[in-house]
Amino acid sequence: MKKIFTVCAILSGLLFFAQEAGKAGELLKNEVSKKEMESSESRKLDSRNNNSGNSSGFRKPNNQNSQNRRPANPNYQWNSNNGYAEVFVRIPEQGYFSVELADQMISNNSGKYRFFDLPSGRVPISIYDNGFLVYRTTLNVRNNSRLVLDFFTNEGLYLLDSYPLQNNYYGFNNWNDVWNNPYGNSGNIGNINYPNVMDxxxxxxxxxxxxxxxxxxxxxxxxxxxxxxxxxxxxxxxxxxxxxxxxxxxxxxxxxxxxxxxxxxxxxxxxxxxxxxxxxxxxxxxxxxxx
Structure with a gap:
């Protein structure tokens, strides 16, 4: 009887402190207009590279007219030093999503999108659901820092926290802890080896x-x-x-x-x-x- 009571107490505690969409972090405003979301032509993921203009300052793939032509004098960036930052985005919903950040893009159905070697400054981020644009905003990325975010299609993109990066120390024992900690769920209940906790x-x-x-x-x-x-x-x-x-x-x-x-x-x-x-x-x- 005592064992049953103990198990029930643990399970109720886990449910009490369970994560809930939109209950942690700072909501980042969706900058996708209603017209963009309703227009199938602009929503398609593949159409993003057909735009001739690029005022973001980030590199874009070459258009079709220049794919078969190599530049005579390519511009190499041997010592580019725009800062170093990381952005981790989690989408806990089932589905196939793509996340585009600066000039990087990750597509998968694992729900985890980790971007490294990012420049500091204002960086645009776009999220696609099965190739359709559903969310866009701008992140303020700082040098030597990692932004951790959660995205929910019905709630929005939430900035959970920002962590300093020092000596390549990631500060966690499990990838899930990066996102779970802001909710108070370390994923190590019953184990004293908590991430980021002071010894x-x-x-x-x-x-x-x-x-x-x-x-x-x-x-x-x-x-x-x-x-x-x-x-x-x-x-x-x-x-x-x-x-x-x-x-x-x-x-x-x-x-x-x-x-x-x-x-x-x-x-x-x-x-x-x-x-x-x-x-x-x-x-x-x-x-x-x-x-």
Whole structure:
């Protein structure tokens, strides 16, 4: 009986924190006009290369008139240095989609589209469903960073987060974790090997630096939110951070803000235990229930 109860509790926890389309990230505006979507001629994927104009600044394939003619003096780019960035797009729906980003295009039915060696700046992105244009917008790509996005045909394109790239460290153990983490689903429930989470030594250094540089609650909260933007925490680590504050109202505010950064939300009740007042513990639990 105890085993059955435990299994039911785990399954209910997984359902409670399950992902939902349009519930995470920043929605990026669809720039495809109604006329484009209704026009079969402009919607066709193959027609994208027939346009003579190209004001985007990105390379386009040669048109039919020049396919059989090689340039006498080709322009080589031996040391092109426009920056380096990555963009990861996931389409969790079943179907055959194509994603065009700058001068790169990926088509498959796996739902994962990973673009490397991208220049920094404003980069156009277009999404096709079975060859028909359904979404277009512009991404602001930064050098040495990775943008992670989710696309839903009924909801739109969502920018989940931006991660710094340093020393070719990808910061995850599983490809799915790249997209699952912003929803709070690390994919490693029951396993302490969470991606992007601070190890004990790094967390101790984090605490030492915070106590040295920030003396008051407002400074500590600002330090945690700034330095921990691209890190994940365990419930135990968050409870330590929350407990270090002086006033209970500030503890509640920090506990709420760090809930989305927690990798083991099923244990978040230990964060509420460090609050002094029962009313604040109820406030935190109500916040979690509605998140």
């Amino acid at each position: 004990n030594q790094t967390f101790q250094q984090f605490m030492t630096t915070m106590k040295k540089d920030a003396w008051f609650d407002d400074k500590k909260i600002a330090f945690i939110n700034q330095q921990g933007r691209h890190a994940m925490f365990t419930s135990e680590q968050i409870s330590v951070l929350v407990k270090d504050l002086s006033f209970d109202k500030n503890r509640v505010a920090l506990a709420k803000s760090l809930f989305s950064k927690c990798v083991d939300k099923q244990k978040y009740f230990i964060v509420g235990d460090v609050l002094d007042f029962e009313s604040n513990r109820r406030e935190l639990m109500d916040f979690i229930s509605n998140s």
